[in-house]
Amino acid sequence: MSTSAPDSAGAPRAWQPVSLGADVPPPRGAYSPGVRAGDFLFISGQVPRDLRTGALIGEDVTEQSRQTLANLRTVVEAAGGTLADIVSVAVHLQHSDDWGAFDAVYREHFTAPFPTRTVVGASLRGILVEVTAVAYLGKR
Template identity: 45%
Template sequence: MAKQAINTPLAPVPVASYSQAIRKGDSLYLAGQGGFDVNTGALVGDGVREQTRQTLTNLAHVVTAAGGNMDDIVTVRVYISAHEEFAGMNEVYGEFFNEPYPARTTVSAGLGPGMKVEIDAIAVLG
């Protein structure tokens, strides 16, 4: 079974050698997204809430391009710039997912300049 690259103009274009997502069978592996506006290429703001909202919107566009939706996501990895950003990220995160929620890991990590959050995910389509 061959792997298939998934790309959409509704999410930021990768700036290195990777795809927005890869589908193999019913599994979809979504690359990390940040809070970048697809039209300007800039971060949507300085706060974790607005960046989380844009990040998850970008992920939703990629899942949709693969023929799925956010309910198909089974696991999520969230990278935040500082532990203090957790509450704001978690508040917005809850707007995008329904019970049963995906499994999730959240870690503090060094992110790019100005980035408060980056999120990747795995979905099962079918």
């Protein structure tokens, strides 16, 4: 995790971006993969792309969901947490009928009690699933 995140005027911010390591290129867009704000970690939308190469992984929603959740795990672990620290998840599916297939993969990664979750249909520009999350990394 980075030690400072100055704003455009150079003043320190109250949150810190998460670094995924020197071998992972920064996102193409103007966003951070995750930011730590106090005890909370806010994770940007993760998609089924290899974090190092950008290659799309998976041809169906099951394969793409596994890669997406692996990317989510990478970000939360880079911040010092685990998937068990995630308290809320938002899922965007290209096809709302893929809910059952996504849910089956989700249950491979999360156990009861489950985080809160919202699942919505969305136009995702060539991918089948995107997941954002919030983790609590404070006192246990």
